[in-house]
Amino acid sequence: EYVQALREWVAVESDSSDITKRSEVQRMMELVAEKLRVLGGKVEMVDIGMQKLPEGGTIALPKVVTAEFGSNARKATVCVYGHADVQPARKEDGWSTEPYNLTDIYGNLYGRGTSDNKAPVLAWIHAVEAYQALEIDLPVNVKFIIEGMEETGSNGLAAMIEAQRDTFFSNVDYIIISDCGWLSTRPALTYGTRGNCYFFAEVEGPKQDLHSGVHGGTVKEPMTDLIGILDTMISSNGSILIPGIRDAVAPFSDDEWKLYQKIDFDMDSYKAKIGVDQLMYENKVELLAHRWRYPTVSIHGIVGAFSAPGTKTVIPAKVTAKFSIRQVPDMDPAVVEKQVTDHLQSEFAKRKSPNKLKVTMIIGAKPWLADPKHPLYQAGKAAVQRVFNTEPDLIREGGTIPIARTFQDVMDKSIIMLPIGGFDDGLHSQNEKMSRYNYIEGTKLFIAYLHEVAQIKKD
């Protein structure tokens, strides 16, 4: 039954980054609302306005679904955050199965959005359903906030949270987010995420593409300029060369070192999982530190250049690099935006090119960090102990869940990230999956967590 529910959700291509799929995202949000209504929740679909498009014009943002189960003032109130949108996926990208057709292979459920984040959202809904089915009162009031723009930076959500701070969120004690994964086969509690600043760097030259034979040698080519400035951002050993970026990074403490040292993490199986012979660092602590608490630059691609099959001989007239810099405490996206823009403009100026460079920060999401000694994490340890009979790892997440920081900044609520995704689920990759084991045991974990969190003494 749980698998069938997931199959129906995965079948919806709710890719929020592609505006041509916006109606699918909207339909997905309707399905989420419907599921919550069936359980008797007080459900609303909140209009969060319009999205501005880079090329001008606007498009409606997907509605945010909120729901409420119980309003007993003597109980604590938890609010579960999740999202129902997904990253892009096409069979041609190298999927072994149809990405939007849930496929069970040896107990692994393959499909875009399974682990990120449809199965965890369903598991939370099923946890509430389980209490109802067993006719046990929910030990806490449970609220839901499920959005449809997470994969593109949670556009519009922060404003909605701010607007409802004194209404929907006024009685919320704790926020629970399950939009991440374990580090190994051992369950984990997550106490930090990196933020993300996503940039477009556009170099524009001739008014149209030129034949590289006929005109090559007469113009400074935008691609050459773009590659020249991109190459100044990162050294060959991965260090960020943009002045100032590394100064803001919080020093690595002895306590952190000890915590990292204890974590269950096998370098060899990590290598095997991502399919590399050699990692950037050979030491576990150093590797995890660079994954979780140091910034990184990734260049994702170049738009406007020739990327089709064949041997076109073109000088592309306008090319745009897409890259992002993961943010860690105490970096500030507004400062990073200036550092990156200044650096690229200054490197570009050195080239004395007649082309034009435009640098734009498209996403500026802050990092988030919690105190792993908080009672929410004690409750998490107890719930993991009950369901899995083991201690969880205390981990951080290299990826970004921008909304964690928003909840913290806007409402000053305590937050826990309680993942159920497997370490090898392949989020954002080809062949994303969620195992039946993690999906079902994860549902049990959520049921147990609702029980444990009710034991926390209210301040």
Added chain:
Amino acid sequence: EYVQALREWVAVESDSSDITKRSEVQRMMELVAEKLRVLGGKVEMVDIGMQKLPEGGTIALPKVVTAEFGSNARKATVCVYGHADVQPARKEDGWSTEPYNLTDIYGNLYGRGTSDNKAPVLAWIHAVEAYQALEIDLPVNVKFIIEGMEETGSNGLAAMIEAQRDTFFSNVDYIIISDCGWLSTRPALTYGTRGNCYFFAEVEGPKQDLHSGVHGGTVKEPMTDLIGILDTMISSNGSILIPGIRDAVAPFSDDEWKLYQKIDFDMDSYKAKIGVDQLMYENKVELLAHRWRYPTVSIHGIVGAFSAPGTKTVIPAKVTAKFSIRQVPDMDPAVVEKQVTDHLQSEFAKRKSPNKLKVTMIIGAKPWLADPKHPLYQAGKAAVQRVFNTEPDLIREGGTIPIARTFQDVMDKSIIMLPIGGFDDGLHSQNEKMSRYNYIEGTKLFIAYLHEVAQIKKD
């Protein structure tokens, strides 16, 4: 009537670089053959074998059309070379008109393949037709060789020419190629073309794309490596930094300087035409020299990276840069292949990356250079004088017509390039066109040239 014939040919999407369009290229070759048969030529469609595909497998190459008008041993025999395939074109690339629907705007005939090379091929056929219509004997025997793979490197043609050297080509005295354009509004004769070495440089890392948040910082990213090595090929002022490449370039002679100095070329209208504020060189002679007789590197694009709309946060696992180096005398593609491969591998080795680099030369076309004092060029001058009442410019071409060099190497025949395309036809670009003026007057030029070339004393 001439325009209608062109419209029918342009309507065929004979894009030879896209194997899914191969049947259209084949159909185009049938149309060419049909047109020549109608005029009573002795026409053959020559099978030139199969094309190997990069991903394995083979596909039939488009047949080569040969035709023969007249076989009088006392007359000279010219062989007109042309091609009927085109570069890719899609409306979305920025065309103002449908690229495969010939559109007449103020006397300019817009459409993919108009100038490159369908109108010139038709003009040659119409020149033969004109003699027939006027019931004048052709002053020379005229042969045609029209291929369908020029835009992707004339795959299979060199072998076919070699095979027919002692049959179809045995009595050919002169080769005429009209696959280029004038430099200004003044007619031109072309005595040299650059060659082209087209490379793929592939950097392969993780076995699949990775989430840049979850895994950024743990692996050396293939994009960073690729950009790092690409940036070592060209300085910011456009100089090629690959060791050895510039050593092979023939020195610029005083005679050349004088010839270039005389050429009718307006820097400002060239700037306006390609839409730049500043060129690489401010001096006419230097600019033309870098366009025609110095090598250049153009980076066309990167395949495998993220080039779609949106903000995907991916570490691409395998990325392939496509770039090409224009060849000039006395460069040798085989030597260039080794220089480029060695340079990139050595720069890559410095990065100490666990990723794998593979450099492949996909096309290796030699440059071609003729003696502009040859009688073929005297005949060209006379024909231009007759039709346009002016002296032609003696120019070279930055682009590549690989077959010129093949004709020279295999058959040791004298070659002339006799262009009729306008200087602003936009070959390989959006909005390619051929003006009615150049198309019709060009046909007259060909008629006159057949007369003039008959005056050359046979050796």
